[in-house]
Amino acid sequence: ETGVTQSPTHLIKTRGQQVTLRCSSQSGHNTVSWYQQALGQGPQFIFQYYREEENGRGNFPPRFSGLQFPNYSSELNVNALELDDSALYLCASSKDSGGKYFGPGTRLTVT
Amino acid sequence: AQSVSQHNHHVILSEAASLELGCNYSYGGTVNLFWYVQYPGQHLQLLLKYFSGDPLVKGIKGFEAEFIKSKFSFNLRKPSVQWSDTAEYFCAVLNYGGATNKLIFGTGTLLAVQP
Numbered sequence: 001e002t003g004v005t006q007s008p009t010h011l012i013k014t015r016g017q018q019v020t021l022r023c024s025s026q027s028g029h030n031t032v033s034w035y036q037q038a039l040g041q042g043p044q045f046i047f048q049y050y051r052e053e054e055n056g057r058g059n060f061p062p063r064f065s066g067l068q069f070p071n072y073s074s075e076l077n078v079n080a081l082e083l084d085d086s087a088l089y090l091c092a093s094s095k096d097s098g099g100k101y102f103g104p105g106t107r108l109t110v111t
Numbered sequence: 112a113q114s115v116s117q118h119n120h121h122v123i124l125s126e127a128a129s130l131e132l133g134c135n136y137s138y139g140g141t142v143n144l145f146w147y148v149q150y151p152g153q154h155l156q157l158l159l160k161y162f163s164g165d166p167l168v169k170g171i172k173g174f175e176a177e178f179i180k181s182k183f184s185f186n187l188r189k190p191s192v193q194w195s196d197t198a199e200y201f202c203a204v205l206n207y208g209g210a211t212n213k214l215i216f217g218t219g220t221l222l223a224v225q226p
Contacts, residue, residue: 048213
C-alpha cells in the first residue's frame with residue numbers, strides 16, 4: 001500500500017455530464033499529479049499540482065481541471081464527458097521532485 | 112519530446128523461466144527511469160528506479176534492471192519467474208519541464224506466467 005487513496009472506486013456517467021474524482025496524497029507529499037490510463041495503454045499525464053497551484057499540464061483539453069487543497073489532497077474535474085473519457089484515472093503523490101506513488105485509481109465509464 | 116517504447120506487448124512464460132522485458136527511451140540527456148508493475152485489480156507499484164550511479168539497479172521481488180546509456184535502454188530482468196509475477200509491467204521516464212516532473216510511460220507489457 002502506498003498511502004494514496006482515491007474515491008470513488010468506480011463511476012458510471014453519461015455523455016455530457018460532469019464528474020469529480022478525489023485523491024488523498026501520502027503523508028508528507030506536497031505534489032499531486034493525475035494520469036489517465038485507457039484500456040491497453042500506459043498512463044498519460046493530465047496535470048500536476050504543487051502547493052495548490054497547477055504547475056504542469058499534458059495534452060488534455062481545458063474541460064479537464066483540478067484543485068489541490070491545503071492538506072495536499074486533490075480533485076480532478078471533467079466537464080462535458082465524452083465516451084473517450086472512459087478510463088482508469090490515477091492519482092500519484094510525491095514530495096517535490098521525488099518518486100511518485102500511485103493510488104488504486106478510479107474506473108470511469110461514460111455511456 | 113521524450114518517449115518510451117516497450118517492444119513486447121504480451122509475454123507468456125512458464126514458472127522458473129528467465130524474464131527480460133525491453134524498454135527503450137528517446138531522450139539523450141540525463142534520465143531518471145522507472146519500472147512499475149500493475150497486478151490484476153491492484154494499483155501501480157514501483158518495482159525499481161534509476162537516478163544515477165550503478166547502472167544495475169535491484170528492485171523488489173527479485174527484479175533488476177540495467178541502464179545502458181549507449182543503447183538508450185533500461186531492460187527489466189528476473190532470473191526465475193513465479194506464477195505470482197503475472198501482471199502488467201510499465202517502463203517510464205521522468206520528464207523535467209520547468210517545475211513539472213511528469214512520468215512518460217510505455218504502453219506496457221502483459222506478462223502471463225503459467226504454473
